[in-house]
Amino acid sequence: MSSALTLYSYWRSSAAYRVRIALNLKQLDYDLKIVHLVRDGGEQHSEAFHALNPQELVPVLMHGQRIVRQSLAIMEYLEETFPDHPIMPATARDRARVRGLALAVACDIHPLNNLRVLQFLEHDWNVPQPERDAWVKRWINTGFSAIEDMLRDNPSTGDYCEGDIPSVADCCLIPQVYNARRFAIDIDQYPTIARIEANCLASEPFDKARPENQPDAPGSGDS
Incomplete structure (x- = not known):
C-alpha cells in the first residue's frame, strides 16, 4: 500500500534522523524525499523546496496535502494523529x-x-x-x-x-x-x-x- 506520509530528509541531518526514529517506533510506512544539503550549494535553497519550507530546513513531513515542519512538531503530530505505539508517556x-x-x-x-x-x-x-x-x-x-x-x-x-x-x-x-x-x-x-x-x-x-x-x-x- 502506498504511504500517505512523505518525509523530506538528508542522511546526516540530526533533525531528520529524529523523525525517522519516531516514524519507525510508531511502525508507520513513509516515503523518503532526499534533500541534499551540500550538493550544488544545498538543494534546500532551491525555489521548489523554499516554497515547501521557507526556513529551507529539513525535515518536512507531508501527510497527504498537509505540510508539517520542525522535527518536534512533526513528532507530536505523529503522536496525536497515530496514537498506536506511543512515543510520549501517559501522564x-x-x-x-x-x-x-x-x-x-x-x-x-x-x-x-x-x-x-x-x-x-x-x-x-x-x-x-x-x-x-x-x-x-x-x-x-x-x-x-x-x-x-x-x-x-x-x-x-x-x-x-x-x-x-x-x-x-x-x-x-x-x-x-x-x-x-x-x-x-x-x-x-x-x-x-x-x-x-x-x-x-x-x-x-x-x-x-x-x-x-x-x-x-x-x-x-x-x-
Missing part, C-alpha cells in the same frame, strides 16, 4: 520531563552547531577548522553534562530516557550522540547517555534510522 508529569529532555537537545545544543551555523563560521567569518570543531565540542559537552545530570540516578530514567519505552526524548538524544561521535567526543564520560544509546541502537527502529543506513548516505548510490 502530564512524564510528558513534561520528556519534552524537557528533548528541548535540551533540540533548542540548546543542536542550533549552535548545525550545518548552517558551521557554514557561516567557515565562509562568513573565516573561522579555521580547529576552532569550528572546538565550538561544536564546547556546546555538545555543555549540553550533555546537563542532560547526564538530569538522567543519572533519576527514578524516572529506565532503559531509556523516560522509563522502559523509548520516547521523543530518545529520538532527540541519539542523533545528537551521533553528532558528538563525529567530532570525537568521548561519550563514556556520560555513562547514562552511553547506556541509553546502547539500548536504543540495539533496537530495529533506531538501527533502521541510522544515517549510514539511509539511501542517500555515501556509498549507497545516491550520495
